[in-house]
Amino acid sequence: MADLKLMSVRKSYGQVDVIHGVDLEVNHGEFVVFVGPSGCGKSTLLRMIAGLEDITGGDIIIDGTYMNDVDATDRGLAMVFQSYALYPHMTVRKNLSFGLEIAKVPRDEIERRVAEAARILKIEDYLDRHPAKLSGGQRQRVAIGRAIVREPKIFLFDEPLSNLDAELRVATRVEIAKLHERLGATMIYVTHDQVEAMTMADKIVVLRNGIVEQVGAPLDLYNHPANLFVAGFIGSPKMNLLDGHVADVRPGEVDVEIAGNIRVSVPVAHRLAKGDAVTLGIRPEHFLRAGADAANLKLTVDFVEGLGGETLVYGALPGASQPVIVKLDGQHRIENGTSLSLAMQPDQMHLFDSNGRALQRASATAAAA
Amino acid sequence: MATITSTSSRWDAFARQWRRGRSGYMFLIPWLIGFFALTLGPALASLYLAFTKYDILTPPVFTGLDNFRYMFLQDYRFRQALQVTFTYVLWSVPLKLGLALLIAIALDKGTRGVDLYRAIFYLPSLIGGSVAIAVLWRQLFDRDGLTDQLLQLLGWPPGTSILNNPDHALKTLIVLSVWQFGAPMVIFLAGLRQIPQDLHEAARMDGAKTMQRFFRITLPMLAPVIFFNLIMQTIDAFKAFTQAFVVSAGTGGPIDSTLFYTLYLYQEGFAFFRMGYASALAWFLLIIIAAFTALTFLSAKYWVHYDDTR
Ligand SMILES: Nc1ncnc2c1ncn2[C@@H]1O[C@H](COP(=O)(O)OP(=O)(O)O)[C@@H](O)[C@H]1O
Ligand SMILES: [Mg+2]
Numbered sequence: 001m002a003d004l005k006l007m008s009v010r011k012s013y014g015q016v017d018v019i020h021g022v023d024l025e026v027n028h029g030e031f032v033v034f035v036g037p038s039g040c041g042k043s044t045l046l047r048m049i050a051g052l053e054d055i056t057g058g059d060i061i062i063d064g065t066y067m068n069d070v071d072a073t074d075r076g077l078a079m080v081f082q083s084y085a086l087y088p089h090m091t092v093r094k095n096l097s098f099g100l101e102i103a104k105v106p107r108d109e110i111e112r113r114v115a116e117a118a119r120i121l122k123i124e125d126y127l128d129r130h131p132a133k134l135s136g137g138q139r140q141r142v143a144i145g146r147a148i149v150r151e152p153k154i155f156l157f158d159e160p161l162s163n164l165d166a167e168l169r170v171a172t173r174v175e176i177a178k179l180h181e182r183l184g185a186t187m188i189y190v191t192h193d194q195v196e197a198m199t200m201a202d203k204i205v206v207l208r209n210g211i212v213e214q215v216g217a218p219l220d221l222y223n224h225p226a227n228l229f230v231a232g233f234i235g236s237p238k239m240n241l242l243d244g245h246v247a248d249v250r251p252g253e254v255d256v257e258i259a260g261n262i263r264v265s266v267p268v269a270h271r272l273a274k275g276d277a278v279t280l281g282i283r284p285e286h287f288l289r290a291g292a293d294a295a296n297l298k299l300t301v302d303f304v305e306g307l308g309g310e311t312l313v314y315g316a317l318p319g320a321s322q323p324v325i326v327k328l329d330g331q332h333r334i335e336n337g338t339s340l341s342l343a344m345q346p347d348q349m350h351l352f353d354s355n356g357r358a359l360q361r362a363s364a365t366a367a368a369a
Numbered sequence: 370m371a372t373i374t375s376t377s378s379r380w381d382a383f384a385r386q387w388r389r390g391r392s393g394y395m396f397l398i399p400w401l402i403g404f405f406a407l408t409l410g411p412a413l414a415s416l417y418l419a420f421t422k423y424d425i426l427t428p429p430v431f432t433g434l435d436n437f438r439y440m441f442l443q444d445y446r447f448r449q450a451l452q453v454t455f456t457y458v459l460w461s462v463p464l465k466l467g468l469a470l471l472i473a474i475a476l477d478k479g480t481r482g483v484d485l486y487r488a489i490f491y492l493p494s495l496i497g498g499s500v501a502i503a504v505l506w507r508q509l510f511d512r513d514g515l516t517d518q519l520l521q522l523l524g525w526p527p528g529t530s531i532l533n534n535p536d537h538a539l540k541t542l543i544v545l546s547v548w549q550f551g552a553p554m555v556i557f558l559a560g561l562r563q564i565p566q567d568l569h570e571a572a573r574m575d576g577a578k579t580m581q582r583f584f585r586i587t588l589p590m591l592a593p594v595i596f597f598n599l600i601m602q603t604i605d606a607f608k609a610f611t612q613a614f615v616v617s618a619g620t621g622g623p624i625d626s627t628l629f630y631t632l633y634l635y636q637e638g639f640a641f642f643r644m645g646y647a648s649a650l651a652w653f654l655l656i657i658i659a660a661f662t663a664l665t666f667l668s669a670k671y672w673v674h675y676d677d678t679r
Contacts, residue, residue, distance in 0.1 A: 050574060051573075052570050052573065052574075071573075072570075072573040072574060073573050073574075073576045073577065073578055074576070077574065078574055078575075079570075079571070079574045081567050081570070081571060083565070083567050085565065085567040085568055085570065085571035086571075087568060087571070087572075087586065088568075088590070088674070089589040089590060089592075089674040098572075098575050098577075098585070099574075099575030099576055099577075102575055102576045102577050102581060103576055130674075146571075146575070150575070
């Protein structure tokens with residue numbers, strides 16, 4: 001168990017800056033997820049923490065010790081690779097014990113730890129097989145086992161589930177979460193899958209193009225995305241984003257006009273001027289089906305996906321180019337091409353300025369004050 | 370009636386097949402003639418000759434096991450030839466493979482200009498086996514050769530030729546062979562490139578330092594390639610001939626110190642015209658090589674692991 005501090009950590013490959021100065025604190029026993037689209041620098045950042053990649057600038061501090069010049073072999077961390085990277089010429093048992101033998105841990109202690117890890121991961125039956133004779137899921141467990149036996153200061157995972165099929169991925173996700181609970185160890189987990197991030201993390205770090213867009217607990221990011229990128233990245237289906245402008249300003253509230261002639265009032269604490277360009281965000285699950293009188297939106301339905309427990313409606317507002325997705329609980333009979341009456345709750349709406357930054361909601365400030 | 374149809378249709382099928390492959394078989398003919406007339410034929414003939422006394426001028430006379438009895442019980446030059454050849458194989462093969470591996474690792478690490486260095490390091494293997502280079506080496510190391518003159522400058526007595534010294538002649542030939550490490554090096558280099566980078570990274574995360582990674586990851590992962598190189602180089606070394614022939618002017622001297630097995634065989638057959646005995650020597654060499662190869666294959670079970678995960 002350990003804590004980790006990144007201070008203005010940068011990475012360049014030649015002229016190309018890949019990580020632009022990341023500041024981050026990870027506490028003892030925290031489960032932190034780096035999430036972002038492919039190529040945003042998640043692996044690079046993780047590998048710099050591991051010591052596999054040297055850092056161009058900044059500081060990495062683990063348990064109060066500067067790690068900048070400490071070799072990966074001496075950092076006492078363990079990593080689970082996307083490819084698993086099991087040693088093909090060693091049995092599963094040897095794969096697990098290799099690091100301990102290198103560290104000259106006594107024989108009986110090695111045996112105890114290997115047996116313990118094998119029991120936790122249910123790989124006892126394959127200990128004497130070679131990795132080639134294992135399924136993808138079993139290899140995955142061995143890779144995790146190899147990290148566990150080391151009792152590392154920090155566990156690092158680089159997209160460990162991406163080579164598994166969907167069902168196994170969900171099962172393993174749950175197991176890694178349980179493992180974290182059981183070991184109480186600090187874990188850093190990289191994924192491009194926001195569902196993995198939302199379900200596993202204590203703290204999510206959203207990355208884009210080598211920049212940290214937002215750090216926070218999963219529900220914080222969901223409820224208060226700091227900008228358009230995070231708003232669009234976290235949550236599935238994606239948040240609907242509709243371009244508009246400020247039509248009227250009142251204390252603690254603005255009227256936003258979208259899709260040409262639809263006006264909605266949003267409680268925001270910020271100063272906005274009439275005519276300012278803004279983007280209105282609302283999540284698919286925050287629309288309500290309304291009677292024609294209470295509705296403030298009429299959606300032209302393109303097509304409908306009935307999933308049983310919920311219904312997804314794809315459509316557009318008349319006069320707006322951006323598509324809209326609506327997620328309704330339960331089952332609904334809605335015909336393609338018809339018009340669907342919807343209402344939006346003011347406190348579920350997000351407003352972003354022309355730079356894509358979220359404007360704080362009035363209610364949030366009131367609660368904070 | 371039915372039988373006739375089926376035979377003729379089978380014949381038709383064969384004819385069709387032949388017409389389709391005709392030009393291909395035509396291209397094969399020179400090779401087939403070469404193999405049967407120039408390789409398999411003489412080989413089988415020599416198997417018979419091994420049990421005869423044959424001086425080329427008169428027809429061979431069957432003598433049973435006489436040749437082998439002489440070989441194992443009386444022929445001291447045969448023993449000398451075996452000793453020279455085994456010494457050569459046991460030194461030159463490990464040294465050559467070791468050097469090839471070292472250079473391959475150095476080239477694998479470097480990034481800039483690797484292709485150029487690879488070509489440069491391969492050069493000795495292209496030209497090193499040639500007669501011209503053996504002649505050059507003779508010029509370098511023979512009496513009054515370049516090294517001789519250099520040694521004289523350093524105060525050694527004149528005539529300290531390395532190649533004329535029975536203590537050093539074989540060593541020189543071993544060095545000359547080790548110098549031709551290019552072929553195994555290129556194969557090692559390809560083998561090193563095959564080892565996934567993340568295995569090294571996983572081993573680093575496991576705390577393994579450079580040397581530990583070399584012995585516990587790189588070497589075992591390279592085992593199939595080492596195995597291949599070991600077999601090829603051992604066979605090659607047993608068959609070594611040209612350098613010894615040129616350097617000693619075909620004598621195996623000084624005092625038989627470079628009397629390679631193949632050189633002795635050549636002398637018996639083509640200098641002394643004891644073709645029957647030479648054939649017996651040739652077949653015994655084949656048995657030695659086969660035995661070595663078989664031993665290597667048997668040992669492979671214990672040290673070669675083929676990666677079949679991918
Ligand atoms: N060795 C390298 N040389 C040059 N560019 C690299 C290298 N490794 C990664 N990159 C670049 O750095 C960026 C981030 O890569 P990576 O950290 O692997 O992204 P992610 O894991 O988020 O998908 C990518 O644009 C990638 O092309
Ligand atoms: Mg990655």
